[in-house]
Amino acid sequence: MDGFAISRVVQLLSILLACVDIGHSAPLLRRTPTGHDVQVLILGGGVSGIIAARSLHQKGIQNFLIVEAREELGGRMRSFTFGAPGRQVTLEIGCNWIQGTQLDDGPINPIFDLARKHNLSATPTDGHESMTTFDDGGSVDYLDIFYKAGDAYINGTIAAGARVNKTLVDTTARTGSSLVGWKPMTPHEMASEYYHFDWEYAQTPEQSSWIASSWGNNYTYEVTQGGFSDSNLMSIDQRGFKHIIQAEAAEFLTDEQVMLNATVKSIKYSKIGASVTLVDGTTMTADYVISTFSLGVLQQDDVVFEPALPEWKVEAIQSMTMGTYTKIFLQFPEKFWFDTQFALYADKERGRYPIWQGMDLEGFFPGSGVIFVTVTGDYSERIEALEDDQVQDEVMGVLRSMYPNVTIPDPVAFHFNRWHTDPLYRGSYSNWPPSLFVDHHTNLRATVEERLWFTGEATSQKYFGFLHGAYYEGEATGDTVAKCIQDQGCAGRPHVEEIKNARPYGLKP
Numbered sequence: 001m002d003g004f005a006i007s008r009v010v011q012l013l014s015i016l017l018a019c020v021d022i023g024h025s026a027p028l029l030r031r032t033p034t035g036h037d038v039q040v041l042i043l044g045g046g047v048s049g050i051i052a053a054r055s056l057h058q059k060g061i062q063n064f065l066i067v068e069a070r071e072e073l074g075g076r077m078r079s080f081t082f083g084a085p086g087r088q089v090t091l092e093i094g095c096n097w098i099q100g101t102q103l104d105d106g107p108i109n110p111i112f113d114l115a116r117k118h119n120l121s122a123t124p125t126d127g128h129e130s131m132t133t134f135d136d137g138g139s140v141d142y143l144d145i146f147y148k149a150g151d152a153y154i155n156g157t158i159a160a161g162a163r164v165n166k167t168l169v170d171t172t173a174r175t176g177s178s179l180v181g182w183k184p185m186t187p188h189e190m191a192s193e194y195y196h197f198d199w200e201y202a203q204t205p206e207q208s209s210w211i212a213s214s215w216g217n218n219y220t221y222e223v224t225q226g227g228f229s230d231s232n233l234m235s236i237d238q239r240g241f242k243h244i245i246q247a248e249a250a251e252f253l254t255d256e257q258v259m260l261n262a263t264v265k266s267i268k269y270s271k272i273g274a275s276v277t278l279v280d281g282t283t284m285t286a287d288y289v290i291s292t293f294s295l296g297v298l299q300q301d302d303v304v305f306e307p308a309l310p311e312w313k314v315e316a317i318q319s320m321t322m323g324t325y326t327k328i329f330l331q332f333p334e335k336f337w338f339d340t341q342f343a344l345y346a347d348k349e350r351g352r353y354p355i356w357q358g359m360d361l362e363g364f365f366p367g368s369g370v371i372f373v374t375v376t377g378d379y380s381e382r383i384e385a386l387e388d389d390q391v392q393d394e395v396m397g398v399l400r401s402m403y404p405n406v407t408i409p410d411p412v413a414f415h416f417n418r419w420h421t422d423p424l425y426r427g428s429y430s431n432w433p434p435s436l437f438v439d440h441h442t443n444l445r446a447t448v449e450e451r452l453w454f455t456g457e458a459t460s461q462k463y464f465g466f467l468h469g470a471y472y473e474g475e476a477t478g479d480t481v482a483k484c485i486q487d488q489g490c491a492g493r494p495h496v497e498e499i500k501n502a503r504p505y506g507l508k509p
């Protein structure tokens, strides 16, 4: 055997061993009094699924099984190793920040609590304190506009709150910002607005609810409105941000309670229970099923429901939207860029490679040569359809226009993740569009036939999109399902059969 063939055999053997090691082991099937394989099947092993499992465990229910398609727990808490050999760092392609932490002894973000418990390494970031501004002519100071855009955003959230008190209808966040006098036209204004809006919601103000985006901000960041704090902590932990949820899971989960590398294909449900079939043909039955699949997965029919979900549920699923947030990482032989944490690039096209973060900085990864740029929404979907080389060329074009007097070499490493096309996610996190009624959201969360439960970041009315939304929803769902089991049945979460307009449309025949 030549050297190449030997290394192929070694490679195949190690893949085989890895499969044996992490392949889905036979679950511990302890039939329930109703004759099902397990009491609860939790579909998806992200934050919501793990915390739902913890709630069941804490309520004395151990007969559950987490079914996860990937080879590890964590879901959208997902890290990867990036960089040329010898200069590698662990970075986050998914969530990166604890958003809103705690002020004094006020309410604490549960993700911050987990981070402290499991000793996460994290650094505070703040674009208002540490920002350099650019446009396609190079470095240019428009921080005054940047701060004005921040003020306009806050004024918009205050005006939205006043609308809630008067029960006025929702509109787009674009209408809202116009009503408070903010009408961005120039590249500098558009980029400044992008930082305060799209970078958070992963969609544009035109695509977003004015009222829900405002409460989304307030419940997380605004302490006067019950929020945690206005600080953001970015994970730089070399075990990955996912470490905090994996370490939490390791405290209570047994091997028999987790099935990895197991992709769900279909879910059959009725008033007395449910059965779940995997792509490999395995079928398992349960008294209750908790789906934690992302909104995008539900929207794209990646998992088939039998019978088809009722119309009120489908309307809710299709009415909420899934945004995409894409970090594009580059590594260079050495740093040649800004010394602030952030840079804002204003292109004539809104949303074109606007927010840059240098990682080769004290408190992050000094000496790493790593920088990354974030795009969102439709722009993310656009670049996912391109080849990596094409995206790299575009990104390098922008970087070279930001530094017209520097000879910038090609990067030694380049990577971005395609969240929108990934069948396990179909986007990054949910966003509330202006056409979505609160009743729609109630229906997104509602149970079907009392046996099929839905949870995850998207079902959180206050914290949709955030890690802490996924956490609270998992906790609440686990608690309620435990109660249903202990009371030997329950009515589930109610839904609204038909969502009606508050007033007739008023069209004349």
Ligand SMILES: Cc1cc2nc3c(=O)[nH]c(=O)nc-3n(C[C@H](O)[C@H](O)[C@H](O)COP(=O)(O)OP(=O)(O)OC[C@H]3O[C@@H](n4cnc5c(N)ncnc54)[C@H](O)[C@@H]3O)c2cc1C
Binding pocket: 043, 044, 045, 046, 047, 048, 049, 067, 068, 069, 070, 074, 075, 076, 077, 093, 094, 095, 096, 097, 098, 099, 262, 263, 264, 265, 292, 293, 294, 297, 302, 303, 325, 326, 327, 419, 423, 424, 425, 427, 428, 429, 455, 456, 457, 458, 465, 466, 467, 468, 470
């Ligand atoms: C790029 C990006 C950046 C983000 N940044 C932040 C941030 O900085 N701060 C913040 O608070 N939040 C952020 N978020 C959002 C946060 O990551 C999510 O809100 C949270 O992780 C969602 O958890 P979940 O349990 O609801 O869903 P998930 O983590 O998606 O868990 C669902 C699980 O279901 C599995 N699954 C899917 N389909 C199947 C199938 N057919 N069979 C079996 N298993 C399946 C998936 O693999 C996944 O593990 C970000 C997300 C992304 C993608």
